[in-house]
């Protein structure tokens with residue numbers, strides 16, 4: 001079934017709900033996918049569809065306040081989420097690296113000018129437990145959030161902070177250009193502590 005869906009450019013995504021049944025050896029086989037309530041799809045330049053994630057309530061669009069900062073790129077991430085029923089939240093990491101409050105304010109303003117009015121923007125140090133507190137209104141029981149952003153933005157760091165333990169590898173950004181090194185290229189789903197699965 002996974003192959004048939006992939007051929008239709010409708011491959012299974014992380015977060016999909018499926019019906020599965022065990023075979024004679026007790027191995028689970030997927031028989032059907034439930035229609036996702038929300039679904040994010042990325043399109044290639046040539047129009048090919050790439051499913052990103054299904055059934056999330058909120059997308060944290062993660063961008064660093066270091067050399068990763070790029071309002072136009074954030075516009076593209078927002079476009080990916082728009083119309084999907086997934087609520088976007090812009091999460092600016094590496095707030096601790098910004099020299100002063102004025103610089104932070106200017107960056108937030110620069111971003112606001114490009115975004116729909118009322119878009120939620122949070123600036124955090126993704127390594128600090130305070131970051132989990134700033135996002136607590138999104139990590140409620142029964143809710144699913146996705147973290148999207150370029151390599152090096154701080155997704156794995158924030159995931160570990162939200163989880164309260166180190167489950168995702170993080171990678172230092174290259175000094176030469178501040179780019180990430182694609183430490184994690186797979187997608188995965190975690191259950192937060194204190195929230196019933």
Ligand SMILES: Nc1nc2c(ncn2[C@@H]2O[C@H](COP(=O)(O)OP(=O)(O)O)[C@@H](O)[C@H]2O)c(=O)[nH]1
Nearest residue numbers: 094125126151152153154155156157170171172
């Ligand atoms: N100072 C600081 N460093 C951060 C922050 N968030 C991430 N980093 C660092 O940025 C690098 C890339 O982070 P990582 O979580 O691996 O990025 P990912 O590719 O989006 O998963 C790592 O060295 C992190 O320690 C932050 O808020 N402040």
Ligand SMILES: [Mg+2]
Nearest residue numbers: 155156183184
């Ligand atoms: Mg990562």
